[in-house]
Amino acid sequence: MANEAAIGFMDSGVGGLTVVKEAMRQLPNERIIYLGDTKRCPYGPRPNEQVLEFTWQMTSFLLNKKIKMLVIACNTATAVALEEIKKSLDIPVVGVIMPGSRAALKATRNNRIGVIGTEVTINSKAYATVIQKKSPHTKVIQKACPKFVPIVESHKASSSIAKMIVAEALNGLKKQQLDTLILGCTHYPLLKPIIQHVMGKKVTLIDSGAETISEVSMLLDYFDIAASAKKEAVREHEFYMTGSQNLFNNITKEWLNLKEINSRKINLKK
Amino acid sequence: MANEAAIGFMDSGVGGLTVVKEAMRQLPNERIIYLGDTKRCPYGPRPNEQVLEFTWQMTSFLLNKKIKMLVIACNTATAVALEEIKKSLDIPVVGVIMPGSRAALKATRNNRIGVIGTEVTINSKAYATVIQKKSPHTKVIQKACPKFVPIVESHKASSSIAKMIVAEALNGLKKQQLDTLILGCTHYPLLKPIIQHVMGKKVTLIDSGAETISEVSMLLDYFDIAASAKKEAVREHEFYMTGSQNLFNNITKEWLNLKEINSRKINLKK
Numbered sequence: 303m304a305n306e307a308a309i310g311f312m313d314s315g316v317g318g319l320t321v322v323k324e325a326m327r328q329l330p331n332e333r334i335i336y337l338g339d340t341k342r343c344p345y346g347p348r349p350n351e352q353v354l355e356f357t358w359q360m361t362s363f364l365l366n367k368k369i370k371m372l373v374i375a376c377n378t379a380t381a382v383a384l385e386e387i388k389k390s391l392d393i394p395v396v397g398v399i400m401p402g403s404r405a406a407l408k409a410t411r412n413n414r415i416g417v418i419g420t421e422v423t424i425n426s427k428a429y430a431t432v433i434q435k436k437s438p439h440t441k442v443i444q445k446a447c448p449k450f451v452p453i454v455e456s457h458k459a460s461s462s463i464a465k466m467i468v469a470e471a472l473n474g475l476k477k478q479q480l481d482t483l484i485l486g487c488t489h490y491p492l493l494k495p496i497i498q499h500v501m502g503k504k505v506t507l508i509d510s511g512a513e514t515i516s517e518v519s520m521l522l523d524y525f526d527i528a529a530s531a532k533k534e535a536v537r538e539h540e541f542y543m544t545g546s547q548n549l550f551n552n553i554t555k556e557w558l559n560l561k562e563i564n565s566r567k568i569n570l571k572k
Numbered sequence: 573m574a575n576e577a578a579i580g581f582m583d584s585g586v587g588g589l590t591v592v593k594e595a596m597r598q599l600p601n602e603r604i605i606y607l608g609d610t611k612r613c614p615y616g617p618r619p620n621e622q623v624l625e626f627t628w629q630m631t632s633f634l635l636n637k638k639i640k641m642l643v644i645a646c647n648t649a650t651a652v653a654l655e656e657i658k659k660s661l662d663i664p665v666v667g668v669i670m671p672g673s674r675a676a677l678k679a680t681r682n683n684r685i686g687v688i689g690t691e692v693t694i695n696s697k698a699y700a701t702v703i704q705k706k707s708p709h710t711k712v713i714q715k716a717c718p719k720f721v722p723i724v725e726s727h728k729a730s731s732s733i734a735k736m737i738v739a740e741a742l743n744g745l746k747k748q749q750l751d752t753l754i755l756g757c758t759h760y761p762l763l764k765p766i767i768q769h770v771m772g773k774k775v776t777l778i779d780s781g782a783e784t785i786s787e788v789s790m791l792l793d794y795f796d797i798a799a800s801a802k803k804e805a806v807r808e809h810e811f812y813m814t815g816s817q818n819l820f821n822n823i824t825k826e827w828l829n830l831k832e833i834n835s836r837k838i839n840l841k842k
Contacts, residue, residue, distance in 0.1 A: 304705075331706070400793045435574075436601070438801050515789055523670045524791065531708050 304530035308333040308540070309343050309356075309518065310364035311373045315343030315455050315545075316488030316553050318375030321398070321511035321556055325373075326539075328515045329522070331529040333538050335367050339570060345378040345453040346420025346487075353422060355381040359570045362393075363542070369393065370491030370527050373518060375511060376554030377419050377487050381426035394521050401517045402484050402510030403432040409506045411484040413440040416505075418497075421446045429486055432497040443478045447471045447487075457553050459496075468496045476501065484508045492557070541565040574800035578810070579601040579788065580634035581643045582627075585613035585725050585815075586823050588645030591668070591781035593828055595643075595696030596809075598785050599792070601799040603808050605637050609840060610815030614721040615648040616690025616757075620811050625690060627653040629840045631661075633812070639663065640797050643788060645781060646687050647757050651696035664791050671787045672754050672780030673702040679776045680752040683710040686775075688767075689756030691716045699756055713748045717741045717757075724759040727823050729766075738766045746771065754778045762827070811835040 305470040309325070311318050315338050320335055329516045337360050339345075345353050357379040364372060372395045374380045374387070380397030388395040406415045406429075424446040433442050449471065453464050475483070483501055485491055498507055522528040543550040547567045554563055579595070581588050585608050592606055607630050609615075615623050627649040634642060642665045644650045644657070644734040650667030658665040676685045676699075694716040703712050724733050728764065745753070753771055755761055758781045768777055792798040813820040817837045824833055 394794075396794075401790075404789065404793065436798070436801060466746070517794070519674065520671075520787055520790055521794065523674065524664075524666075524787075531706060 303526055305370050305527035307368055307370035308335045308528050309371045310335050310369035311375045312337045312360040312364060313376040313488055314345035319554055319557050320488050320491040321375035321514055324512040324515040328519055331531050333383045335540045336368060337363055337542045340543045340550055343455055346422050346448055346451060350382050353378055361387055375488050377423040381423050381428040382437040394525060396514060396517055398510040398514045399428045400432060401513035402508055403429055405513040406484050406508045407437055414480050414483045415442050416480040416483040417442060417444045417486045418447045421448055423486050429484055445475050446534060450493060451489045452536050454492045459492040465496050468493060469500050470501045480505055482506045542568050544570050573796055575640050575797035576799050577638055577640035578605045579641045580639035581645045582607045582630040582634060583646040583758055584615035585610045589824055589827050590758050590761040591645040591784055594782040594785040598789055601801050605810045607633055607812045610813045610820055613725055616692050616718055616721060620652050623648055623652040631657055645758050647693040651693045651698040664795060666784060666787055668780040669698045670782045671704060671783035672778055673699055675783040676754050676778045677707055678750050683749045684750050685710060685712050686750040686753040687714045687756045688717045691718055693756050697830045699754055713737060715745050721759045724762045726767050733821040735766050737765060739770050750775055752776045812838050814840055
């Protein structure tokens with residue numbers, strides 16, 4: 303039975319838009335409501351309790367919009383909050399860590415997988431735990447890259463300073479003979495060309511967000527809640543942010559290739 | 573939490589083994605219990621009520637084995653019984669039609685998709701309905717190939733008579749400018765080289781069974797019921813059939829590349 307309700311996406315900032323971009327490509331019939339907590343971004347350096355609190359605030363906002371499915375399009379929030387939120391809600395809840403891990407295990411040939419992410423994601427060892435549970439002989443090498451999110455949030459992902467910072471951060475990983483590297487933060491696909499250049503062509507980059515949309519697609523079918531096909535692509539996507547609306551609109555329009563977006567600044571704090 | 577119970581697979585005959593083969597490759601930690609109703613195969617020409625009745629009998633047998641998930645590895649049974657069985661059981665139930673349809677939509681470039689299957693599957697229009705619900709402008713051309721299953725069940729998939737029968741059956745489809753063809757019967761991957769030869773290299777063949785295992789893999793994670801990794805690959809797979817045990821064992825060992833299998837002939841009728 304068709305379900306025309308929207309899918310809710312949330313992220314600490316604009317990174318989750320990389321997941322939305324993939325959703326718009328793979329699921330053209332679905333309506334999207336996006337919330338980026340840009341004012342309090344990055345979540346990466348924050349204590350777990352605070353990440354959990356903020357993630358619940360975003361969840362409540364989206365639930366009020368009557369969403370049919372929730373995508374935690376943020377690795378930090380997934381690592382800390384997915385399990386609790388999934389257990390509490392009666393709609394499907396999807397995070398980005400499991401799909402990325404599955405894709406990396408499918409891609410690797412030498413069983414040496416790298417993971418880059420924020421400090422919270424890396425300290426949680428969420429990717430390493432999932433991967434080694436499935437495949438104990440696979441080596442997982444992790445590296446926190448706390449400087450990457452601020453680059454993306456300030457709309458400087460193609461600057462020369464971005465190149466320097468990425469090269470410096472990944473220097474150690476280059477010596478690890480990885481054949482697969484998980485972009486364990488939804489902001490990082492915006493730095494993908496630079497990361498690929500630094501790591502070399504032989505390393506497969508896994509975009510956890512894109513993998514997540516395949517899972518969303520499957521679950522929409524499994525629970526029989528996919529939207530019906532529209533004759534004309536009706537775009538009623540809604541975007542919400544907590545920080546600068548201008549900066550958000552600019553990066554969103556550029557990244558999603560949209561001329562106009564329906565966006566509104568909101569306040570999450572009670 | 574790891575769940576060491578087996579995944580149950582069922583089919584009207586040996587065709588579902590093509591799905592099992594993919595499960596053994598993608599999910600090496602999972603234990604498999606397979607039931608092929610070889611005595612009453614093919615299901616394709618039978619009335620829907622009978623297919624439903626037989627499918628319920630197979631389901632009951634597998635439920636008694638305490639399976640954690642059920643895969644209806646048979647297009648005919650999926651078309652007729654998936655919805656009812658899924659609603660009735662409290663374990664996840666997966667069919668082969670939805671995953672095959674999704675994969676075909678992802679593969680096609682010219683939006684002309686062919687489907688071959690048994691008479692029941694083709695008459696049910698199950699693939700066409702799913703595909704056109706998602707993408708109304710996609711053309712779906714169907715063709716029932718009732719002679720294919722008996723060829724496979726009699727272990728003659730690489731004979732010269734098989735080549736003649738396949739070429740004759742697909743003759744009309746070749747003129748339809750398809751770029752994607754769904755093997756809408758789990759027996760057909762055993763005829764894949766011949767089908768590919770007849771259709772030509774430019775046509776992408778979609779193996780619904782293989783696609784189904786990607787869905788099984790996701791659902792094992794989503795419901796947190798994947799088996800834990802084994803240090804040594806423990807093979808405790810069980811195979812049951814209702815017809816000739818010798819014929820079943822031969823084709824199973826050959827197709828799954830196993831030296832020995834743990835199999836037993838059973839009686840499904842009450």
